[in-house]
Amino acid sequence: MSRKQPFIWNALSIFRKTVCALPHEKAVALGGFLGGLVPRFTKRKFNLAAARCAQVLGVSEEKASNIVMGSYRHFGRGAAEFARMPIAVKNINRLIRVHGEEHLRDAYEKGRGVILATGHIGNWEYAAAWLANNGYAINALGTDQRDDRITKLIMDLRRAGGSKALGKASDLRAMLKALQDGEIIAVPIDQDARKKGILSPFLGRPASTPVGIAKLAAKVGCAVLPGFCIRSADGVTFDFYILPRLEGRGGTAYGEDLQTSLDDCNDKISEYIIKNPSQWMWMYPRWESVENGDFDDEMRN
Secondary structure (H helix, E strand, O other), X not given: OOOOOHHHHHHHHHHHHHHHHOXXXXXXXXXXXXXXHHHHHOHHHHHHHHHHHHHHHOOOHHHHHHHHHHHHHHHHHHHHHHHOHHHHHXXXXXXXXXXXXXXXXXXHOOOOOEEEEEOOEOOHXXXXXXXXXXXXXXXXXXXXOOOXXXXXXXXXXXXXXXXXXEEEOOOHXXXXXXXXXXXXXXXXXXXXXXXXXXXXXXXXXXXXXXXXXXXXXXXXXXXXXXXXXXXXXXXXXXXEEEOOOOOOHHHOOOOXXXXXXXXXXXXXXXXXXXXXXXXXXXXXXXXXXXXXXXXXXXXXX
């Protein structure tokens, strides 16, 4: 059941109106500034994220704090960019440089559907907008928010960018239909799947990983391509890297072996996080179910 969140909704409405009234560069800068203020009001969450970063990357507490602060600023910029989607989409080809489109084009033209496997790194919303405005049918997955108005706003902004708002990542039937129609589904798999997932190394540490992409690939024979839209040094433009399709090991089709298929996908996501650590969502407890002991039996075997 939806619960109204008037403070958050009103703050989002003011933020959206403000960034839409500003030039793009200033709007993004404002988002980054505001994102950098958030840790002042959520110190405990910031400290937990910094400790997580230090432990996983093996860096000092000071460096980890700088990485996590960069992450807050990055996602503040991303919030401003997403809020401006109806405006920014007109210039999406100026904002994004694409590397490896030939991999996607080859898979897409086969007509069996494509899963773009990604994570909460860089700007996945702009990647989807680029795809939608360059001849690709792209479906974006989402999660219901506590306030239905926020859920609707997210879906409306994605549609403004040209994406189809598919619904929840757990809706395998809708995902299957999109793939059978030869379309693309962008799927972030860097979230804790808890007991519904299987253990797979993520940044070198066992993490419960969603199995949906591997099961869908095995069922319909669609291609799975990792893709990451990374913020460039200027803070405003992006490099969208589309990697070659993942192949199964030992001559098998991707997805037939759930374990190795997810391991290989997590390896690619981990690689891009290590290269761009301040663009990943360290505030999210990626390893929580493992740390809480949900997989102790599996890890002992």
